[in-house]
Amino acid sequence: MNVYQIRQKLRTKSIYDIGLRVAFYARVSTEKEEQKNSIKNQREHFEELIASNKRWTFAGGYIDDGISGIHAEKRERFQQMIKDAKKGEFDLLITKEISRFARNTLDSIQYTRELLAYGVCVWFQNDNINTADEDSEFRLTIMAGVAQDEIRKLSSRVRFGHERSIK
Numbered sequence: 001m002n003v004y005q006i007r008q009k010l011r012t013k014s015i016y017d018i019g020l021r022v023a024f025y026a027r028v029s030t031e032k033e034e035q036k037n038s039i040k041n042q043r044e045h046f047e048e049l050i051a052s053n054k055r056w057t058f059a060g061g062y063i064d065d066g067i068s069g070i071h072a073e074k075r076e077r078f079q080q081m082i083k084d085a086k087k088g089e090f091d092l093l094i095t096k097e098i099s100r101f102a103r104n105t106l107d108s109i110q111y112t113r114e115l116l117a118y119g120v121c122v123w124f125q126n127d128n129i130n131t132a133d134e135d136s137e138f139r140l141t142i143m144a145g146v147a148q149d150e151i152r153k154l155s156s157r158v159r160f161g162h163e164r165s166i167k
Contacts, residue, residue: 001091002119006132015092015123015130021059022050023090025081027100028065039065042096049094059090072107082111085118097126099150109137 001020009018024046028039043061050058062081072078084090093115095101101124102108112122112131121132129136 003116003121003132006091006121007134010132015132016053017055019055020057020091021089022053022056022092022094023059023061023081023084024050025062025078025093025095025101027063027067027075027078029067039063042100046094056092060084072102072111082114085115085120088119090120092121092123092132094123094125096124098124098129112137 001018006018006020024042026039026042026046043063046061047058050056062077064075064077067075081093085093098108101122102111115122116131121130123130123132131137
């Protein structure tokens with residue numbers, strides 16, 4: 001099903017009412033123990049969500065474990081997801097939030113546009129943004145900018161903490 005067909009159906013139906021091949025993407029940036037729990041929880045959540053909908057077909061999961069979201073080209077499973085989307089293997093990609101998908105605004109926009117060109121909508125579940133919605137790029141740009149600024153602030157705090165420790 002292509003994006004235009006999905007958008008047409010969303011005028012009268014919920015995303016849950018449309019027959020789709022659904023995949024998920026999950027990522028954590030460190031290999032710390034609490035992050036291992038997070039990735040396990042993300043996987044279970046998405047697998048249960050997809051399996052619970054009789055109209056959806058599970059099309060796989062893509063997980064980058066312990067990899068920063070700043071550079072998408074370094075995320076092996078993310079890149080595989082893009083290749084599979086290009087081959088038409090799924091219609092909808094679900095991810096927890098924009099910061100799990102990409103940590104900079106340009107990557108967020110570039111990759112969601114690329115996926116849309118392949119006929120794949122992206123649903124950022126916690127941010128309540130679905131690229132099947134016609135106003136999604138505007139909202140995505142704002143939220144991606146917030147995610148990018150969040151990483152800048154975190155980096156600044158870590159650097160300040162290191163400097164204080166050295167003193």
